[in-house]
Amino acid sequence: MPIRLTERRPEVSPDRLLSECVPPPRFSDVRFGTYRPDPSEPSQSEALAVLRERGAVLAEPRRERSLWSRLRGSRPEPTGKPGLYLDGGFGVGKTHLLASLWHESTGPKMYCTFVELTNLVGALGMRPAVEALSAYRLICIDEFELDDPGDTVLISRLLGQLVEAGVQLAATSNTLPDKLGEGRFQAIDFLREIQGLAAHFDARRIDGPDYRHRGLPVAPEPLTDERVEQVTAELPGASCDHFVDLYRHLAELHPSKYGALLDGVEAVGITDIRELTDENVALRLVVLADRLYDRDIPLLAGGVPLDRMFSPDMLKGGYRKKYLRAVSRLIALAREGAGQPN
Template sequence: MPIRLTERRPEVSPDRLLSECVPPPRFAPVRFETYRPDPAEPSQAEALALLIERGNALAEPRRTTKPRRLGRLFRGRKSEPQTKPGIYLDGGFGVGKTHLLASLWHVSAGPKMYCTFVELTNLVGALGMREAVAALSQYRLICVDEFELDDPGDTMLISRLLGQLVDAGVQLAATSNTLPDKLGEGRFQASDFLREIQALAAHFDVRRIDGPDYRHRGLPVAPDPWTDDQVERAAANHPGASCDHFVDLYHHLGELHPSKYGAFLDGVETVGIVDIRELTDENIALRVVVLADRMYDRDIPLLASGVPLDHMFSPTMLKGGYRKKYLRALSRLIALAHTGMA
């Protein structure tokens, strides 16, 4: 019998959230040596060279005699022009930003932490700001993938958190599809929070990475969906496979905090979803985005029936403020669907 995700209600402790702040299984084996810059996109080789340079610096053991000088690691010597305490990789989908970020984490000496932006905000919510600052200040490097602000509360929360961590000497590295001074644009009145947004941008040296989405080079936009019966039979024949109706699944997701979506997939090796439909509710769509991210982190193949995946988000959504999130989710779900059909 397939697993029913709709029957799962995992409980996740703050300790587990913290202990899981490492690159997801998909990016556990990546290294700088396995990154293949596109010769037609010089910004990729430039970003690789920069991250290797910073990785070499972070590979050196931290000096325990003068911990407060850690904040100078990326700033150079006093006689040299100072750079910002963090590196921020901006670019489109599938150009290898996460590969580079995870590679930096792998070569760096600890203590170190790796998480997505959503996981970081969930961690602060679970620990509280004071405890989060105390716990995260112990890290030498914090890598934050998929950095994007969706509301004023997140803007103020993360601005305050990162400011205190930088003051404590923590080094930052982040990826996003949005430049730091454009975070929140299209979703709320960014001008009302300009001070917070500028404070965030001040922490980062921004590097742009250009190029097409490598996941779709030579691939169709989306595979043809299976029938409901095909998905159900395939899930029944795959050990560790789940199978749920799309509507039941997204209603169930609404009853769980997004910080639990990772544990939600514990032991699941294939996800089957029948009767995928076009989404028009923003809240439901954003929950599906988080689930897609956690599936992609764990490299879990997808078996799907219903509308083609590239029709799952309505045209209005794909033109709105969360457009980049939806496009990222589509990019990832289509890649997982191709794996499921292989």
Template sequence: MGGMPIRLTGRRPEVSPDRLLSECVPPPRFSGVRFETYRPDPDEPSQAEALAVLRRRGELLAEPRRERSLWSRLRGSKPAGPEKSGIYLDGGFGVGKTHLLASLWHVSADPKMYCTFVELTNLVGALGMRSAVEALSAYRLICIDEFELDDPGDTVLISRLLGQLVGAGVQLAATSNTLPDKLGEGRFQAIDFLREIQGLSAHFDVRRIDGPDYRHRGLPVAPDPWSDARVEQAAEERPGSSCDHFVDLHHHLAELHPSKYGALLDGVQTVGILDIRELTDENVALRLVVLADRMYDRDIPLVASGIPLDRMFTPAMLKGGYRKKYLRALSRLIALANTGMTDA
């Protein structure tokens, strides 16, 4: 028997900067991937080309970072390495971009860092720009998965951050399904921030990876919602389960910095949510996206009541500027629910 369920809404975790940095590694599902385990599609030559490019960069990054002399820093000369400080993998979902990114991280010398774009912006928000630049400038490589610009503030923030890191000799690698010069389109007036966007783009050698996009195959089927009583019973019976009302949970998320959402799930083995409802507030929806990512990273099953998960985001949201984020969150939440709600 599991006993009394955990209430996420009763938790207010404090996360130290050291913990935030120490957790910047590939999620468990990518801990074992390597270049050797990537299988390029023979019908998509861009996949093999991207693999070859990443392997070559990995050979350079396997060497420890050499500190630049005072003279070279004063002259502004670049450290030895690739012509551009970053490699940018563009392509649809399910073509192996994250596999390649994590493989590059695994072969590279320490110190190195791996995070999603959201985690990077949250990290800068938690540390402050100056402290973040000081901490991250020591890294040999920073890998950024799911690179995306959601608002003008992010554009300016990341433009400043990456510019300073590149100047310090940090190598970058990123994945996205949006070309660097198209970042931000559909979310804000990107034309007003063209200089920052072009500055970001200039740091990267862009490699397109073609292949079938999972969106063409549609989302997995959401399981039928359970009753409130069944969710509560499951939370009581399964060790390490949480159980919270949907409204209480998203109100609680609004009071926490998103960098703490991972710590919120410490020790949780199943997440139970009561009375899931359709979301009408984009801010609430985006917080749920971050929580879904942290649950997915940790492979935490979900049990839920209320409306089916595939109706949580409105049709307008699924057609809007954050469409890709919501589709990714739905795919992940449905996968976690199919595990949690068929393992009864």
């Protein structure tokens, strides 16, 4: 019998949340040398050069803040703004570069998604979070995004205190830092916080098509529900859940637990995928899609094609980029599940 994700209710301690703040398995072996810039997109080579330069400084031992260390000529921390911000579309290698910077740097260092960072602060509390994270030399934040005013104020306060503590930052996003929050809430009301966040970063644009879909069909043909159930019943460590049951179950779990929900799962089957119209349901599935992609878990999908999972209205709204990222990642996982090359 396949695993039922809907029967799992994992508990995740703050210590586990901190210990898991490393690049996901999909990016555990990437390095600057494995990044292949598109020759027709010069911004990719330019971003690689900037990240390599920052990585060369962070690869050196951290400079002690003392007169003796300055007299001794220790290599300084990176000059200029404390943060690098990689802005660009889906599948242009931003996460590859971010993880490569983390691998290149000496510790202590931390790697997380924006959602994982906000979840961590929620689990620890602001003051303990600042105390814990101030010890890091570098914090890499993937998929930086502001979804609501609460996140805006929280992250503005957190990063401001970390920068004051001397922490270096690096982030990826699909939105320029001074445009965060647009179309999602009244960003103009939080302009000071957004501008304060933007001031911490040197933004670098990376252009290009999504490498996962270059020359490939938009989405693989869905499997029949019967086929999904049959294959997952035969695969060791596979799960199988009905789409509606799964998203209802996700509503009962904090998003910080979605990763633990997948512990020991080797493949995920979902039957009867339907077009979504509820924003709350859709955003939870975006987080689940990210955790699946982080862990490189193949997907066996029945129902509507994955590129039709989010309604046309959703793909025109404020969360459009999040939904498109999720579709991109789910299609890549579904092609793995179907045994097709990506």
